[in-house]
Each structure stands twice: as C-alpha cells, then as structure tokens.
Amino acid sequence: xGAREGTAIRVxxxxxxxxxxxxxxxxxxxxxxxxxxGEATTGAxxxxxxxxxxxxxxxxxxxxxxxxxxxxxxxxxxxxxxxxRVLVVTTFEHDSYVFEALRAGAAGFLLKRASPEELVGAVRxxxxxxxxxxxxxxxxxxxxxxxxxxxxxxxxARLTEREREVLRLMARGLNNSExxxxxxxxxxxxxxxxxxxxAKLRARDRTQAVIxxxxxxxxxxx
Amino acid sequence: xGAREGTAIRVxxxxxxxxxxxxxxxxxxxxxxxxxxGEATTGAxxxxxxxxxxxxxxxxxxxxxxxxxxxxxxxxxxxxxxxxRVLVVTTFEHDSYVFEALRAGAAGFLLKRASPEELVGAVRxxxxxxxxxxxxxxxxxxxxxxxxxxxxxxxxARLTEREREVLRLMARGLNNSExxxxxxxxxxxxxxxxxxxxAKLRARDRTQAVIxxxxxxxxxxx
DNA sequence: ATCCGCCTCCCCCGCGTGGGGGAGCGTGCC
DNA sequence: GGCACGCTCCCCCACGCGGGGGAGGCGGAT
Numbered sequence: 001x002g003a004r005e006g007t008a009i010r011v012x013x014x015x016x017x018x019x020x021x022x023x024x025x026x027x028x029x030x031x032x033x034x035x036x037x038g039e040a041t042t043g044a045x046x047x048x049x050x051x052x053x054x055x056x057x058x059x060x061x062x063x064x065x066x067x068x069x070x071x072x073x074x075x076x077x078x079x080x081x082x083x084x085r086v087l088v089v090t091t092f093e094h095d096s097y098v099f100e101a102l103r104a105g106a107a108g109f110l111l112k113r114a115s116p117e118e119l120v121g122a123v124r125x126x127x128x129x130x131x132x133x134x135x136x137x138x139x140x141x142x143x144x145x146x147x148x149x150x151x152x153x154x155x156x157a158r159l160t161e162r163e164r165e166v167l168r169l170m171a172r173g174l175n176n177s178e179x180x181x182x183x184x185x186x187x188x189x190x191x192x193x194x195x196x197x198x199a200k201l202r203a204r205d206r207t208q209a210v211i212x213x214x215x216x217x218x219x220x221x222x
Numbered sequence: 223x224g225a226r227e228g229t230a231i232r233v234x235x236x237x238x239x240x241x242x243x244x245x246x247x248x249x250x251x252x253x254x255x256x257x258x259x260g261e262a263t264t265g266a267x268x269x270x271x272x273x274x275x276x277x278x279x280x281x282x283x284x285x286x287x288x289x290x291x292x293x294x295x296x297x298x299x300x301x302x303x304x305x306x307r308v309l310v311v312t313t314f315e316h317d318s319y320v321f322e323a324l325r326a327g328a329a330g331f332l333l334k335r336a337s338p339e340e341l342v343g344a345v346r347x348x349x350x351x352x353x354x355x356x357x358x359x360x361x362x363x364x365x366x367x368x369x370x371x372x373x374x375x376x377x378x379a380r381l382t383e384r385e386r387e388v389l390r391l392m393a394r395g396l397n398n399s400e401x402x403x404x405x406x407x408x409x410x411x412x413x414x415x416x417x418x419x420x421a422k423l424r425a426r427d428r429t430q431a432v433i434x435x436x437x438x439x440x441x442x443x444x
Numbered sequence: 445a446t447c448c449g450c451c452t453c454c455c456c457c458g459c460g461t462g463g464g465g466g467a468g469c470g471t472g473c474c
Numbered sequence: 475g476g477c478a479c480g481c482t483c484c485c486c487c488a489c490g491c492g493g494g495g496g497a498g499g500c501g502g503a504t
Contacts, residue, residue: 172433173426175427188454189453203395206491207428211395221439221442382479382480383480384481397461408482408484410485414483426462
C-alpha cells in the first residue's frame with residue numbers, strides 16, 4: 001500500500017485557497033519522487049478527485065467550503081477500498097481539529113507554517129505508512145487522557161472534599177446506603193451530600209450527576 | 223527549550239539490554255550534533271541519570287526492571303522543572319504501551335526496528351519540540367476515540383436496537399418520560415426497554431447502566 | 445466572640461424507578 | 475403453521491431517591 005517502489009508518490013491537494021495550493025504544489029513539484037496529480041477547492045470536490053485519481057497521499061485542509069476537511073477525510077476513508085494516507089493541514093496548532101482529524105483516520109497532522117523540508121518529509125513519511133503529529137497535537141491528545149490537575153473544572157472545584165468523595169463512589173455505581181457504609185457515615189448524611197452535589201452540578205438526579213462526572217473529566221472510562 | 227542553537231543535542235539512553243544501548247549509542251554517536259551524555263539500565267536509574275544530566279532528549283525503553291519506561295517517564299516529567307523530551311522506544315508496534323506513553327507525556331514513540339536515519343531524525347525532531355508517532359500508534363489512538371464499529375463489545379451487541387437507543391438517551395441524562403417523548407412511545411414501553419437493558423448490562427439501576435455505557439465505550443465524554 | 449461553611453444526622457413526603465407479572469402484534473426463522 | 479423474538483402497552487407494588495425542612499458540632503475567617 002502507499003507508494004510503490006520506483007514510482008512517484010501521487011499527491012492530491014485539497015485547499016480552498018489558491019495561494020496555498022500553488023505554494024504546496026510548487027514545493028512538492030520540485031521533488032522528483034513526488035507528483036501532484038490533482039487539486040480540489042472544496043471538501044466535496046476533494047472526495048471526488050481523490051476517488052478518481054487514487055493518490056497515495058492527500059494534503060487536506062481543514063477549513064473548506066461545503067464539507068470540511070475532517071468530513072471529507074472520513075468519507076474518503078470510509079468509502080474507498082484502498083484509501084490514501086490523509087495528511088490534515090491547518091493553520092493553527094491549538095486547533096481542536098487535531099483530535100477530530102485522528103478520529104477521522106488521518107495519518108498525520110501538519111501545520112501550514114511548516115518548512116518546505118518538513119512538508120516533503122511529512123509526505124514521504126506518510127506515504128511509507130508512518131504517521132506524524134506536531135507537538136501540539138500530541139499534547140492535545142495526551143491532555144484528553146490525563147485527568148485535569150485535580151479539579152481544573154470550576155464546577156468540580158466548588159464541590160467539597162466529601163462531596164467529591166461521594167461523587168466518585170456514585171460514579172462507580174454505588175447507591176446511597178453503600179456509599180454510607182463505605183464512608184462509615186449515616187445514610188442520611190450521604191443524602192445531604194448527594195443533594196449538594198446535584199445542586200452544584202445542576203443535575204436533576206444521580207444519573208445526571210454521574211454523567212457530569214464523566215463529561216467534566218472528574219472520572220474517566222477504562 | 224530543548225537543544226540550544228550551536229550546541230549538541232544531549233541524549234540519555236535508558237534500556238536494560240546492553241546490546242541495544244550500544245547500538246543506539248553507536249548510531250547517535252556518529253552524528254556531530256548529537257551527544258550521548260548518559261545511560262541507564264533500569265527505570266529507577268533512568269530517573270536518576272536524567273535528573274543529573276539534564277539531557278534534551280531521553281530514549282526510554284518500555285520494558286525495564288524495577289520501574290518500566292512509562293512510569294519512569296511520568297516521574298521524570300512530573301518532578302523536573304525543565305523536563306527533557308522523552309522518546310519512548312519499544313519492540314512491538316502493536317504494544318498497548320503506545321497509549322500509556324502518550325499519557326505519561328512522551329513526545330514520541332519509536333520502534334526499535336526503525337532505521338538509523340529514522341532514529342536520528344526522530345531525535346532531532348523531538349529535540350526541536352516536534353513529536354512523532356508511528357502508524358500503529360496513531361491507529362491505536364484513533365481507535366480509542368472512534369466508537370468500536372457499532373458494538374465491538376459483546377455485551378452491547380446483545381442489546382436490541384431500541385435498547386441501544388434508550389441507553390444513549392439515558393446516558394444523556396433523560397428520564398423515562400423524556401425518553402418516551404423523544405422516541406414517541408409510551409412511558410411503559412421505555413420501562414420495558416430499561417428493564418431489558420439493566421438485565422443485559424448486569425446493572426442494578428439506570429446509573430449503573432450509564433456507567434456501563436461509558437466504561438464499554440458505548441458513549442464517550444466530550 | 446461571631447459568623448459561616450462543612451459534616452453529621454433526623455423528619456416527612458411525593459414520585460420516579462425498578463421488579464413482578466401479562467398481553468397483543470409484527471417479523472423472520474424453521 | 476408454529477415458534478421465537480422484538481416492540482408495544484398495561485397492571486400493581488415496594489423502595490430508593492430527591493426535595494423540603496430542621497438541628498447540632500466543629501473549625502476557620504473576620
């Protein structure tokens with residue numbers, strides 16, 4: 001899969017800004033082992049062009065008319081038998097798209113301010129089957145898996161220590177009496193804490209509270 | 223941060239196998255801009271050496287005596303003020319350590335069978351502040367964020383379509399009557415589905431069911 | 445010393461929830 | 475045709491849960 005030995009790496013460029021496309025084409029065109037075989041200015045067009053040209057690599061901009069680059073990536077990867085490696089390109093590294101790009105199955109993530117050398121390096125890398133990310137991307141990903149430094153969430157921070165304790169146990173599926181046993185307090189006490197929790201989390205019932213615990217990263221799956 | 227201009231990139235190698243260390247040292251030693259300033263054979267030793275030598279980059283093996291590379295990475299990054307960039311090295315790319323390495327804050331993930339060029343390239347890359355991953359790593363990560371292809375989980379798979387629908391809404395905090403409205407069915411019907419859900423998920427109440435939904439990746443935070 | 449927040453425990457009350465049944469209806473399988 | 479299964483709806487009932495109060499002790503802030 002990817003580029004066959006001895007053949008040029010076939011690349012499709014998808015970006016709504018003509019300037020960017022030209023710049024990318026110019027940089028990649030200088031490389032003997034890379035050939036730009038198609039261009040697209042919208043997400044929909046990108047899907048069509050990629051389907052037709054069957055490139056090894058797609059440089060996909062995130063922000064494009066009609067369909068954005070993420071969706072286009074999804075569609076390409078979902079519908080093609082031997083999909084190309086998609087390299088998602090964007091302007092801002094703090095972009096939350098980083099994450100979605102990976103979800104969509106992108107092979108890598110590249111910043112527009114990358115140097116020409118980095119660009120061609122990245123194209124060769126993904127064509128070989130490797131993947132790459134830029135630092136912000138990794139930080140982004142890592143951040144999603146490391147629990148926020150003990151209550152970065154303002155709402156969670158407003159909970160008392162005891163309430164957090166109760167919430168943790170609630171999120172493990174314990175009912176009030178079990179929590180009471182675990183904390184060695186009366187069942188009535190637990191109810192009070194639960195009531196406090198619900199109010200502060202704006203939750204109607206314990207189920208919504210547990211959902212909030214997950215959504216705010218207070219507890220996490222796995 | 224990282225390597226200052228004009229200075230060599232200072233690298234510490236941590237691997238319990240002497241052969242590997244020597245090989246890495248030999249490869250990196252040939253590069254004028256890279257200097258191996260320390261080596262370690264255990265996780266604990268790695269932490270100590272890194273703290274003392276303050277390198278720009280650490281090549282950290284995953285499997286090491288006493289403390290594994292992941293833990294060592296965590297400790298280094300958590301305790302040092304200007305921590306080095308950690309490049310986690312392993313033998314198998316399907317290793318689940320990939321994920322944990324990122325959690326721990328590693329800048330990149332490298333396979334031992336990488337070519338010498340890739341190795342030095344990777345070291346320079348992370349020293350500059352970039353990060354890199356190999357394809358399996360990205361796939362691994364992506365897999366954690368894409369919901370398993372419509373019920374990879376056997377328990378979830380045993381649910382009927384309607385039950386999954388109800389579970390989704392339950393996990394969004396809706397109560398039975400709200401779910402009934404949303405699905406345009408009677409409240410009694412919802413109760414039946416909920417009962418089925420609870421039995422199949424071995425959940426005592428809806429809260430435990432929602433927890434199961436999160437834990438099994440049926441729904442996910444954010 | 446006073447106030448306030450937190451933890452603890454108690455009361456009553458309404459209702460949502462879950463458990464136990466049963467039943468009709470359509471679909472697909474054997 | 476018989477059968478299983480999923481979806482729909484209904485009954486009654488027990489209980490956990492959440493809402494509304496109140497109350498005492500304890501520590502820190504002012």
